[in-house]
Amino acid sequence: IYQGKIKNKATEPTLIWHNPRVEFVGSTTKKDNNISIVLNGVEFSDAGKYTCHVKNPKERNAQHNATIFLTVVHKMVETDNTVTLIIVGVVGGLIGLLILFMLIKRVVLFIIKKTQDGKKECLVSSSGNDNTENGLAGSKAEQKAPPKA
Numbered sequence: 001i002y003q004g005k006i007k008n009k010a011t012e013p014t015l016i017w018h019n020p021r022v023e024f025v026g027s028t029t030k031k032d033n034n035i036s037i038v039l040n041g042v043e044f045s046d047a048g049k050y051t052c053h054v055k056n057p058k059e060r061n062a063q064h065n066a067t068i069f070l071t072v073v074h075k076m077v078e079t080d081n082t083v084t085l086i087i088v089g090v091v092g093g094l095i096g097l098l099i100l101f102m103l104i105k106r107v108v109l110f111i112i113k114k115t116q117d118g119k120k121e122c123l124v125s126s127s128g129n130d131n132t133e134n135g136l137a138g139s140k141a142e143q144k145a146p147p148k149a
Contacts, residue, residue: 039070047072 026035039046051067 042070042072044072046070 021040023038023040024035025038037052047070049067049069051065054064055061
């Protein structure tokens with residue numbers, strides 16, 4: 001499809017022979033040194049095995065090969081992700097509700113515990129020297145009059 005030569009790092013490939021439907025995208029002079037081969041106007045007859053042969057004179061004419069298989073389809077089939085998105089949304093929502101429920105439960109239990117601790121403190125502090133039940137000395141209850149004889 002294409003045959004070219006690269007003289008040095010600063011030059012792009014020199015065209016020796018090529019197919020007019022083939023073009024190079026990228027550069028060999030930039031630091032990433034990356035070129036893609038684009039085949040325009042693809043037909044069903046273009047399907048098959050493509051091999052890229054590279055010979056590097058600086059590596060004592062070492063040769064490198066890369067092979068790809070091109071499959072040509074009539075029309076690109078788009079996948080409908082609606083069901084997947086619904087499932088992910090429902091599962092995510094349930095997990096979020098579970099976390100929210102656990103958080104609310106923890107806050108409510110914390111508030112209940114704090115209010116019960118407050119009530120216990122009141123009971124302890126009010127049962128000091130004041131004994132209102134028996135009407136003993138020091139109590140705030142009315143003193144009973146001594147019985148008449």
